Structure formats: structure tokens, C-alpha cells
Amino acid sequence: MADEALSAGAVARRLGVAVTTLRTWHQRYGLGPSEHVPGHHRRYTPADLARLEVMRRLTAEGVAPAEAARWARQGPDVVPSGASARTAVGRDGGPTIPVGRAGPAARGLARAAMRLDSVVISETIARAIATDGVVATWDGLLRPVLVGIGERHDATGGLVEVEHLVSRCVSEALAAAARAAAPPGPPRILLACADEEQHSLPLEALAAALAEVGAGYRMLGARVPVPALLEAVNRTGPAAVVLWSHTRTTADPDQLAALLAAHRRPLLVLAAGPGWRADTLPAGVVRPVDLSEALALAVAVRDALDRPAAS
Ligand code: B12
Incomplete structure (x- = not known):
């Protein structure tokens, strides 16, 4: 047995959780290492590891840690799916970030966000992107949690630290998403x-x-002053420009008019985001309703330009 027993660091690496998380699971829920060789640190046996794997999976699926630990202590053979384990949990007040009808992954992400557990937040997002792709991850996982954070912040004035941490993890995961070769x-x-x-x-x-x-694509990021935007347009001659406004205060339609009047006017100008008001947009500007439409429009214009001219 001693050969197979693992240190806390090795277990943490295998499970992809922080050593401090293991310590918490040990202290709060009794899911600790059971092998003790006198004069040495305690080591995790394969049975301990199996219990922790259950704990890790259920908490990532949105089950409250105390409930997940109860199942984990019973061993891997009796473990339920995240959904059925959660039914027992729903009565304890539920997640503190509301995620509406979103699925278990969003509930797990909301719980990890409340714990400021950046490891699980990042892992959950990365796994979803790898499995479901960016659009489904945005619509089914990220958007519900972001909206929930916004609602809870609106109601309580709190959760600013949660909002900042989640935003950072989302940015990192999106930047690290797989890239197909560009032509x-x-x-x-x-x-x-x-x-x-x-x-x-x-x-x-x-x-x-x-x-x-x-x-x-070229990404100019947050807070782009109009002269800088025009400079970029005139220097690079893009086929499509997507200008994002989230709030009414940043949705000055003159920015869009300036794009339409640019020396190298783009074929397509998209006013994306809830800030823009449809009735104030200059003629010729298109307003997508969601991520997939914005994606489809931008790609269609790129394809139209790159298609070889008919002979
Ligand atoms: C994360 C966040 C932040 C982060 C942003 C980090 C970052 N790098 O983006 C930080 C902490 C910086 C921040 C700052 C602020 N924030 Co903020 N923030 C949010 C939060 C929680 C999520 C934002 C988000 O990404 N939403 C994305 C989705 C979830 O939004 P959506 O409206 O559903 O979007 C849909 C449509 O737009 C449509 N769509 C249409 N076209 C297209 C095109 C594309 C490409 C896509 C993807 C979608 C799309 O589909 C979208 C869904 O996919 C929101 C809450 C919320 N409900 O959005 C508040 C929220 C937007 N923030 C708010 C506020 C007030 C602020 C601050 C002013 C706070 C302050 N006092 O400092 C500042 C500064 C804002 C500024 N000047 O820009 C308010 C805005 C209220 C309003 N309507 O005016 C909100 C709504 C929170 C709230 N309920 O009070 N914020």
C-alpha cells in the first residue's frame, strides 16, 4: 500500500484542485488521508483518492460541498449523478448566484464563483469550451452566471470581488480557447x-x-476613443467592424456615424450589445441579436471578400 499512497501535492495535481482545497475537505468534511507511517506526513491511499474524485466531480457539477462529501464518504459505488445529488441540496437555500433555468454546469460555476475558487471556475469554463464550443459555452454557461452576478450585485451592492474574479477567469479561458488555422x-x-x-x-x-x-480578427479591447478607432480602420481597412456598447452611457451613435464616414469605410458595421437603441442607429448599421448572429454576419462578410472573383 505504501507504494501507491500519495502526498497531498500529488493528489491535488491529479484532481486539479488546490492543496488548500484538499485541506478544507479534510478539516471540514473528514475526507483526509488515511495512511499514517510514523515519522512521515499522512498519505492518501487509492480509496481516499476515489472518495476525493467523487467530491471533486459532484462539487464541479453544482452539488453543495457538505452534500457532496456525504456521498463521497459512502464511496464511488453509491454516488448519484450531480442532478440527483443536488435535489437534496436545493432545499438548503440554493445557490447564491441565481442562474435561472441554466444547467448543472452553470450552477457549479455559480457556486465556485461564490467561493472565489478560481481553479474550479477556470477549469469549468475551459472544459465547456473544449466540449461544447465557444457559442454554447457563452449562451449556456457564462451568460447565465454573469447575468446572475449582475442581478445579485444590483440587489445587494455586493459581489464586486466575485464579478472581478469571474471576469478575469472568463477572459483567460476565452483567450486560451482552441484556434483553427486562419487562411x-x-x-x-x-x-x-x-x-x-x-x-x-x-x-x-x-x-x-x-x-x-x-x-x-484584430481586437482593440475596452474603452476605444473614436480617433483611435478611426485610425485603426483607416490603417487596416477591415471588411467588418463590431462596436460593443453594454450601457446607454457609452452608446453614442456618432461613433457609428464616424465609422460609416471613414476613409476606408467597412462593408459591415455591427452595433452589438444592449447599450445601443435600435431607433438611434445610423442607416446601414446592423444590430445583431446575439453572439451566433454576430459571428455569422462577420464571417459571411469575410468570406464574401475572400471568395475568388467569378471568371
Ligand atoms: C462583468 C461585469 C463588469 C466587469 C466587466 C469586465 C469585462 N472585462 O467585461 C466590470 C467589473 C469591469 C464592470 C464594470 C462596470 N459595470 Co458591470 N457588469 C458586469 C456583468 C456582471 C456582466 C457583463 C457581461 O459580460 N454581460 C454579458 C451578457 C451576460 O449580457 P447581456 O446583456 O445578456 O448580453 C446579450 C445581448 O447583448 C445579446 N447580443 C447582442 N449582440 C451581441 C453580440 C455579441 C458579440 C454578443 C456576445 C452578444 C450579443 O446577447 C447577449 C448575450 O450573449 C453585468 C451584468 C449583466 N447583466 O450583463 C454588469 C453590468 C453590465 N454592469 C453595470 C455597471 C453599472 C457597471 C459600472 C458602471 C459599475 C461602477 N459603478 O463602476 C462599471 C463600469 C462600466 C463602464 N463604464 O463600462 C450594470 C449596467 C447597468 C446599466 N444598464 O446601465 C450591470 C447590468 C450590472 C447591474 N445590474 O447593475 N462590470
Whole structure:
């Protein structure tokens, strides 16, 4: 047995959790190492590891830690699915970030967010992107949790630290998402947030979705002043420009008018985000309803330009 027993560091690496998380699971829920060789640190046996794997899986699926630990202590043979374990949990007050009708992964992410557990937050997002792709991850996992954080913040004035940590983890996971090879030639799509607009995550989601389908883009990020936007447009001549505004205060339609009047006017100008009001948009500007429409429009324009002229 001694040969197979593992240190806390090795177990943490195998499970992809922090050593401090293991310590918490040990102290709070009794899921500790059971092998003790006199004069040495305690070691985790294969049976301990199996229990911790259950704990790890159920908490990632949204089951409250105390409930997950109860199942874990019973061993891997009796463990339920995350959903059935959670039914017993729903009565204890439920997750503190509301996620509406979103699935177990969103509930797990909401719980990890409340614990400020950046390891699980990042892992959950990365796994979803790898399995389901960027668009489904944004719509089914990230958006519900982000909206829930916003609602809870609105109601309580709190959760600012949660909002910042989750935002950072979302940015990192989107930036690390798999990229298909882009065809040769300069990127045809320019992404920018409106002047003073700090909400950049939806645009980062679009960037990751473009990368996933092998469409090249340039991303100017948050708070882009109009002169800088025009400079970028005139220097790079993009086929499509996506300008994101999340709030009414940053949705000045003059920014869109300036794009339409640019020396190298883009074929397509997209006003994306809930900040824009449809009735104030200059003629010729298109307003997508969601990420998949923004993606489809930008890719269609890129494809139209890159298609060889008919002979
Ligand atoms: C994360 C976050 C932040 C982060 C942003 C980090 C980052 N890098 O993006 C930080 C902490 C910086 C931040 C700052 C602020 N925030 Co903030 N923030 C949020 C939060 C929680 C999520 C934002 C997000 O990404 N939403 C994305 C999705 C979830 O939004 P959605 O509206 O459902 O989007 C849909 C449509 O737009 C549509 N769609 C249409 N076209 C397209 C195109 C594409 C490409 C996509 C993807 C989607 C799409 O589909 C979307 C869903 O996919 C929201 C809550 C919320 N409900 O959004 C608050 C929220 C937007 N913030 C808010 C506020 C007030 C602020 C601050 C002013 C706070 C302050 N006092 O400092 C500042 C500064 C804002 C500024 N000047 O830009 C308010 C805005 C209220 C309003 N309507 O005016 C909100 C709604 C929170 C709240 N309920 O009070 N914030």
C-alpha cells in the first residue's frame, strides 16, 4: 500500500484542485488521508483518492460541498449523478448566484464563483469550451452566471470581488480557447468596445468564436476613443467592424456615424450589445441579436471578400 499512497501535492495535481482545497475537505468534511507511517506526513491511499474524485466531480457539477462529501464518504459505488445529488441540496437555500433555468454546469460555476475558487471556475469554463464550443459555452454557461452576478450585485451592492474574479477567469479561458488555422492574409474583422465602455467580455467571446472557426480578427479591447478607432480602420481597412456598447452611457451613435464616414469605410458595421437603441442607429448599421448572429454576419462578410472573383 505504501507504494501507491500519495502526498497531498500529488493528489491535488491529479484532481486539479488546490492543496488548500484538499485541506478544507479534510478539516471540514473528514475526507483526509488515511495512511499514517510514523515519522512521515499522512498519505492518501487509492480509496481516499476515489472518495476525493467523487467530491471533486459532484462539487464541479453544482452539488453543495457538505452534500457532496456525504456521498463521497459512502464511496464511488453509491454516488448519484450531480442532478440527483443536488435535489437534496436545493432545499438548503440554493445557490447564491441565481442562474435561472441554466444547467448543472452553470450552477457549479455559480457556486465556485461564490467561493472565489478560481481553479474550479477556470477549469469549468475551459472544459465547456473544449466540449461544447465557444457559442454554447457563452449562451449556456457564462451568460447565465454573469447575468446572475449582475442581478445579485444590483440587489445587494455586493459581489464586486466575485464579478472581478469571474471576469478575469472568463477572459483567460476565452483567450486560451482552441484556434483553427486562419487562411493567409490580414485579418478582415475589427473588434472594439465603444469609448469608455469597460464591458469587453462579450467581445472577447466573439473573438474566441471567430478564432474557433479560423476567422482572423484584430481586437482593440475596452474603452476605444473614436480617433483611435478611426485610425485603426483607416490603417487596416477591415471588411467588418463590431462596436460593443453594454450601457446607454457609452452608446453614442456618432461613433457609428464616424465609422460609416471613414476613409476606408467597412462593408459591415455591427452595433452589438444592449447599450445601443435600435431607433438611434445610423442607416446601414446592423444590430445583431446575439453572439451566433454576430459571428455569422462577420464571417459571411469575410468570406464574401475572400471568395475568388467569378471568371
Ligand atoms: C462583468 C461585469 C463588469 C466587469 C466587466 C469586465 C469585462 N472585462 O467585461 C466590470 C467589473 C469591469 C464592470 C464594470 C462596470 N459595470 Co458591470 N457588469 C458586469 C456583468 C456582471 C456582466 C457583463 C457581461 O459580460 N454581460 C454579458 C451578457 C451576460 O449580457 P447581456 O446583456 O445578456 O448580453 C446579450 C445581448 O447583448 C445579446 N447580443 C447582442 N449582440 C451581441 C453580440 C455579441 C458579440 C454578443 C456576445 C452578444 C450579443 O446577447 C447577449 C448575450 O450573449 C453585468 C451584468 C449583466 N447583466 O450583463 C454588469 C453590468 C453590465 N454592469 C453595470 C455597471 C453599472 C457597471 C459600472 C458602471 C459599475 C461602477 N459603478 O463602476 C462599471 C463600469 C462600466 C463602464 N463604464 O463600462 C450594470 C449596467 C447597468 C446599466 N444598464 O446601465 C450591470 C447590468 C450590472 C447591474 N445590474 O447593475 N462590470
